[in-house]
Amino acid sequence: MLILTIKTLLSAILIVAIAELGKRSSFWGAALASLPLTSLLAMIWIYLDTRDTAQIAATASSIFWLVIPSLLLFLLLPLLLRAGWNFWLALLLSSAATALAYALMVWLLPRFGVTL
Template sequence: MWTLTFKALLSAVLIVAIAELGKRSSFWAAALASLPLTSLLAFVWLYLDTGDTEKVAATAGSIFWLVIPSLLLFVLLPWLLRSGWGFWPALLLSCVATALAYALMVWLLPRLGIML
C-alpha cells in the first residue's frame, strides 16, 4: 500500500510543481510539462511491479501513437483562446475534439496493422 501512496504523492508533486512554475514562467512550466515524466514514471512503476520488459515496450509504443491525437489539444486550445473564446468553452471544445481524435486513432491504427 505504501508504494501506491508514494506513486500518487510523487505524481501530485510533479503536477503541483508545474502549476506553480507556470505562475512564474510559462516557458519553464511548458518545458517541464512537455517532458515525458509521466511516461517515465509509468515505465518505472510498470517494470518494478511486473519485471516485464515487453509490457514496458508495448506501453511505450502505444504512447507514441497516442501522442499524435493529443497534439490537437495544444493547437486548438491556444487558437480558440486567442480567437476570443472564454477559457471554459475553449477547454471543453478542445477536450471534446481531442477525445474524438483519440477515438479516431484507436479505430484507425488496427486497420493499418498497428496494434495498441
C-alpha cells in the same frame, strides 16, 4: 499500500511543480510539462511492479501513437483562447476534439497493422 502512497505523492508533486513553475514562467512550465515525465513515471511504476519489459515496450509504443492525437489539444486550445473564447468552453471543445481524435486514431491504427 506504502508504495501506492509514494507513487501518488511523487506524481502529485510533479503536477503541482509544473503548475507552480508555469505561473512564474510559461516557457519553463511548458518545457517541464512537455517532457514525458508522466509516461516515464508510469513505465517505472509498471516495471517495478511487474519487471515485464515486454509490457513496458507495448506501453511505450502505444504512448507514441496516442501522443499524435493529443497534439490537437495544444493546437486548438490556444487558437480558441486567442480568438476570445471563454476558458472553460475552449477547454471543453479542445478536449472533445482531442477525444474524437483519439477515437479516430484507435479506429485507424489497426487498419495499418498497428496494435495498441
